[in-house]
Amino acid sequence: MRDATAPHRRFRPAMWMLLPAVGFLLGLMLYPVSQLLLLSLQTKAGAWTGANYERLAAGAVYWRVLGITLRCAAWTTALSVVFSYPVAYLIATSTDRVRARLTFWVMLPFWTSFLVRTFAWIVLLGRNGVFNQWLQAIGLTGAPLPMLYSFPAVMVGMLHALMPLCVITMISVMESIDGNLSKAALTLGAPRGSTFWRIYFPLSLPGVAAGGLLVFISSLGFFITPALLGSPREIMLPQIIIQQVQELLNWPFAGALSVLLIVAVLVVFTGYDRVFGISSLAGTTAAGAGRPAGRVTRFGRMLLAGLGRASDLLGQALAGLQPRFRGAPPRGTRRMLWVAGLCALVFLALPAFLMIPVSFTTRSVLDWPPRGFGVSWYQAYLGSGAWLAATGRSFEVALLTAVLAMALGTPAAFGLSRGVRRGNGLILGLLLSPLIVPRIIIAVALFYLYAKLRLVGTTLGLVLGHTILAIPYVVVTMMAVLKTYDQRYDNAAWSLGANRLRALWHVTLPLLRAGLIAAFLFAFVTSFDELTIALFVTGGLETTLPKMMWDSAVLQVDPTLAAVSTLLLLLITCILLLAGWIGRRDRAVRG
Amino acid sequence: MTSGAAVPKLQVDEVWKHYGDFVALEKTSLTLREGEFLTLLGPSGSGKTTLLMMVAGLTLPDGGTISIDGKLATHAPPFKRDIGMVFQNYALFPHLSVADNIAFPLRMRRERDAVVREKVARVLDLVQLPHVADRMPRQLSGGQQQRIALARCLVYSPSIILMDEPLGALDKKLRDQLQIEIKRLHRQLGTTILYVTHDQQETLTMSDRVCLMNHGKIEQIGTPGDLYFRPNTVFAADFLGESNILPARLTGHAAGNAVLECPTAGGLVLVTGGAGCLGAVRIMVRPENLTLVTQAEPGWNAIACVVKEVIFTGSTTRTIVETRGGAALLVAGLTVESELSAAPGRSLVAQWRPEHTVLLPEEA
Numbered sequence: 019m020r021d022a023t024a025p026h027r028r029f030r031p032a033m034w035m036l037l038p039a040v041g042f043l044l045g046l047m048l049y050p051v052s053q054l055l056l057l058s059l060q061t062k063a064g065a066w067t068g069a070n071y072e073r074l075a076a077g078a079v080y081w082r083v084l085g086i087t088l089r090c091a092a093w094t095t096a097l098s099v100v101f102s103y104p105v106a107y108l109i110a111t112s113t114d115r116v117r118a119r120l121t122f123w124v125m126l127p128f129w130t131s132f133l134v135r136t137f138a139w140i141v142l143l144g145r146n147g148v149f150n151q152w153l154q155a156i157g158l159t160g161a162p163l164p165m166l167y168s169f170p171a172v173m174v175g176m177l178h179a180l181m182p183l184c185v186i187t188m189i190s191v192m193e194s195i196d197g198n199l200s201k202a203a204l205t206l207g208a209p210r211g212s213t214f215w216r217i218y219f220p221l222s223l224p225g226v227a228a229g230g231l232l233v234f235i236s237s238l239g240f241f242i243t244p245a246l247l248g249s250p251r252e253i254m255l256p257q258i259i260i261q262q263v264q265e266l267l268n269w270p271f272a273g274a275l276s277v278l279l280i281v282a283v284l285v286v287f288t289g290y291d292r293v294f295g296i297s298s299l300a301g302t303t304a305a306g307a308g309r310p311a312g313r314v315t316r317f318g319r320m321l322l323a324g325l326g327r328a329s330d331l332l333g334q335a336l337a338g339l340q341p342r343f344r345g346a347p348p349r350g351t352r353r354m355l356w357v358a359g360l361c362a363l364v365f366l367a368l369p370a371f372l373m374i375p376v377s378f379t380t381r382s383v384l385d386w387p388p389r390g391f392g393v394s395w396y397q398a399y400l401g402s403g404a405w406l407a408a409t410g411r412s413f414e415v416a417l418l419t420a421v422l423a424m425a426l427g428t429p430a431a432f433g434l435s436r437g438v439r440r441g442n443g444l445i446l447g448l449l450l451s452p453l454i455v456p457r458i459i460i461a462v463a464l465f466y467l468y469a470k471l472r473l474v475g476t477t478l479g480l481v482l483g484h485t486i487l488a489i490p491y492v493v494v495t496m497m498a499v500l501k502t503y504d505q506r507y508d509n510a511a512w513s514l515g516a517n518r519l520r521a522l523w524h525v526t527l528p529l530l531r532a533g534l535i536a537a538f539l540f541a542f543v544t545s546f547d548e549l550t551i552a553l554f555v556t557g558g559l560e561t562t563l564p565k566m567m568w569d570s571a572v573l574q575v576d577p578t579l580a581a582v583s584t585l586l587l588l589l590i591t592c593i594l595l596l597a598g599w600i601g602r603r604d605r606a607v608r609g
Numbered sequence: 610m611t612s613g614a615a616v617p618k619l620q621v622d623e624v625w626k627h628y629g630d631f632v633a634l635e636k637t638s639l640t641l642r643e644g645e646f647l648t649l650l651g652p653s654g655s656g657k658t659t660l661l662m663m664v665a666g667l668t669l670p671d672g673g674t675i676s677i678d679g680k681l682a683t684h685a686p687p688f689k690r691d692i693g694m695v696f697q698n699y700a701l702f703p704h705l706s707v708a709d710n711i712a713f714p715l716r717m718r719r720e721r722d723a724v725v726r727e728k729v730a731r732v733l734d735l736v737q738l739p740h741v742a743d744r745m746p747r748q749l750s751g752g753q754q755q756r757i758a759l760a761r762c763l764v765y766s767p768s769i770i771l772m773d774e775p776l777g778a779l780d781k782k783l784r785d786q787l788q789i790e791i792k793r794l795h796r797q798l799g800t801t802i803l804y805v806t807h808d809q810q811e812t813l814t815m816s817d818r819v820c821l822m823n824h825g826k827i828e829q830i831g832t833p834g835d836l837y838f839r840p841n842t843v844f845a846a847d848f849l850g851e852s853n854i855l856p857a858r859l860t861g862h863a864a865g866n867a868v869l870e871c872p873t874a875g876g877l878v879l880v881t882g883g884a885g886c887l888g889a890v891r892i893m894v895r896p897e898n899l900t901l902v903t904q905a906e907p908g909w910n911a912i913a914c915v916v917k918e919v920i921f922t923g924s925t926t927r928t929i930v931e932t933r934g935g936a937a938l939l940v941a942g943l944t945v946e947s948e949l950s951a952a953p954g955r956s957l958v959a960q961w962r963p964e965h966t967v968l969l970p971e972e973a
Contacts, residue, residue, distance in 0.1 A: 202694065
C-alpha cells in the first residue's frame, strides 16, 4: 500500500459500507415521513394551509386523546421501571448459569408475538376468564367483575408487552457495574442498605433511564393493546391516526396528528439527552462519571443517602427480630429479591402458555377452563387456505427481510465500529431512528409513498417496510459483537497472505457467526411478528399471519387464534433454544 | 497500645471452605501480629484469595473461627469488621470524586464534616496527591487511582488492611515504585497488612512474613529469608526463586554431613547438618551458589558437566549445563566478560559448598 493514498483507502471502505443502509433509510423512511409531516400543512387539494393545526388546536377531543396517550405512557413507564428493576438486579447479580436461565424466561415473552400475549390477557381478564373464575371459586365475588376493556387492563397488557425491553436494557447497564464496588463499600463500613443506595443504585441509573425512555417512546406508538383490551375511553393517538387514514382518508390531518406524536417523542428524547446523554442508550455505564457533581446530583445524593440510612435501620431492626442460627448472616434480602423476581417472571412468561390448553378446547369460544380435548381448532387452521397462505407469506417476507436487513445492516455495523470519524453519531442516530420514530408514523408514511409507487399489496413493499424496522436490531446486535472482536485476527490473516475478501470469508465471518445468527433471527422475528406496517401496506387477500390474526381478533376472538398462538410459541421456543445452543457451542469450541 | 500487645490483630483458626467437590481451603490457621506485613503467596487456585475474602467477610467459611483484635468475627458482615480492603482493579466509585471516595468510609462512621475534610486532606498529602481531590477517578492514571484506593483505606485507620493483588494491573516500573511507597506507609503508620500476590519478587521486597499456599493449604510460613534459604518442600523451593532440584538417596552420615547418592549428578553429594530418614529425598541448590570451574576445590560438592548454553542478561550471566547423568542445571553468576566465551560443549565442573545444599522430602 502506498503511503500517499493510505488515508483515502482507509476512509473509503467505511463510507461504502455505510452508504447502502443510510441511503435505504433516507429514501424509505426519512423522505416519506417528512412528506407526511409536510402534508399536514396542506389542504386535501394540495394548497398550503394552517387549517389542520387550527382544527387540532380547537378540537378538545385531540388534546384529550393526547392526554390519555401521555398518561398511559407515563404509567406504563413508571410501572415498568419499578417492576423491572428487581428482576434485572436479580439477573445481573446471579451466577452465569442462573443468569442464562432467567434471561431465557425474560426473552421468551419478548420474542412472543404482541398479539398472542394480548389474546392471553383476554382469556385471563375476560368475564369468564381465569381470574373471574378464581375469584368466584374462592367466594370473593358473586358475579364476574368487569376487568377487561378498562384502563387497568390496558396497563397490564402494555406493561406485559414492554417490561422485557426494560429488563433487558437495565441488565446491560447493570452487568457493566463492577461487582467489586459493592464489596469495597461493605469493607469500608457501609451497611448493605447504604451500599445499595449510595453505590449500586446511582451507577445503575443510566440503565433505569434508558429502559424508561425506550418504554415511554414505545408506548406512545401503541395501538394493539388499547384496541383489544381497552374501552373507547382508552383510545390513543395512534388509533386516531389510523382512523383518519383508513376510514376518513384525511391524509393532511393524519399528518398533523403525526406531528403531534413526533413532537411528544422529541420532547421526551431531548429531556433525556439533557440529563443522561444519548450515548448512555448504547449501554455504557455511569454516564456523567467524568463530570463533577451539580446541584441536582447533590440533592439526589442526599436523598439516596437518606434512603440508604433508612434501609440500614430497617435491616438492623429485622436482624434483631430474626432468630439467629449459629451466627449465620441474614439471607432475607436476597430471598425477598428472588420472590419479587420470580413473581415478575411468572407475570411475564405464564400468560403466553395459557394459550396452549385453551387451543385444545372443544367449545367455540375462548374461555376458561377449556372444555374437553380436541384438535379441531388445529384442523380449522390447517384446513384453511387463507391461514396457511398467510403463514407462508409471513415466512417468505420474514426470510427476505432478514436477508436484506443483514445485507444492509452488517456492513453498516462494520463501517461504524471500524472507522472513527466525525458524523458517526449522526449516522448511528439515523440507523437507530426506526426504533424511536413511532411505528405507526412510519407505516402511514410508507402507505402514502407506496400508493404513489403502486407498491401497496406487494411482497416487495412489505419486505422493504419490515427491513426499515429490522435494520436497527441488526446494527445494534452486530456492533455489540464487533465491540468484543479483536481486529488483530484480520491483521494476522492479511499478514499471512489473505486478501481482504478471503480474510473476511475465512476468518472474520466464522468468528462472528454466533452474532450473525443472532442478528438474523432478530430481523426474522421482527418481521414475522410485525403488524403495524402490514396493517397498512398489505392489501386485500395478500395478508400476513399477524394481520390475519388481527383481522380475526377484531371480528371475534375464537380458539383458532389459540391454536395459531400455540404454534407460534412453539416456533419461537425452538428458535430461542437453537440460538442459545449455537452460542454455547461456539463458546465451547473456542474455550 | 496498652494491654493489646499480646492480642493478635488477626487470629484465623482452622477455617475451611469447600465448593461442592472443590476444596478451596483446607483447615487453615494463621496469626497476624500488630504492625506486621504478611503476604499470602501462591499460584492461582491455591486458596489465598479465599482466605483473604473470609477475613474480609465477603466469603463465609464452612467451619473454623476468625478473630479480629481479639473479637470473634467469623460471621460478622464486612461493614462491622473494621477492616480496609484494596482491590486489584482499585474499585474506586466512578460516580464520586476523589475526595468523596476517600470521605466515604468516614461518612459511614458518621464523622463530622470538618473532621472529614481535614482527614481527607491529610491522607491525600500522605499519598502525595493533594491536587487531585476534585477530580473524578477516571481522570487519574492507574498508579494514581491505586494510591487513592490506598488513601481511602488509610484514612479511617482500620485494624487490618487487606490487599488483593493491588499492583497486578500496573506496569513493571510503577509496580516497583508503589511497592516502595506501600512499604514506606506501612513503616510510617505501623499498619497491619495482609497482602495477596502471586508475584514472588513483590513478596520478597515487601513482606515481614510470607505464607506460601498451594492446593488450598499452607505450604510454609516464615520470613522471606526462611522461605528462600530453608524451604521445607519441593514446591516452596521451586516457587520462590530459581532452583536446581535433583532426586537423591540419603545413605548415611559422615563428619556432621549427610551423605547422599545422586545418580543424575553422577556421584555422592554432601549436605551440611542434613538429618533425616534414610531413603529417597531431593536436594536443591540455588543457581547463584553454583560455580563453574575446571578443578573442584576440596571439601566442596562437585559435578562434572558440559556447557549447553550461555545466556548474557546484563549484570548476571546464566549458564545451562548438563550433567553426565543427563540432568540440566542452571548456574548464575555475576558477568565476567572473559567468561562469556565459555563455549557450549566445554567440559567443566559445577561446584558448591555442602552448606548450600538443601535437603527436601520426596514429594508424596
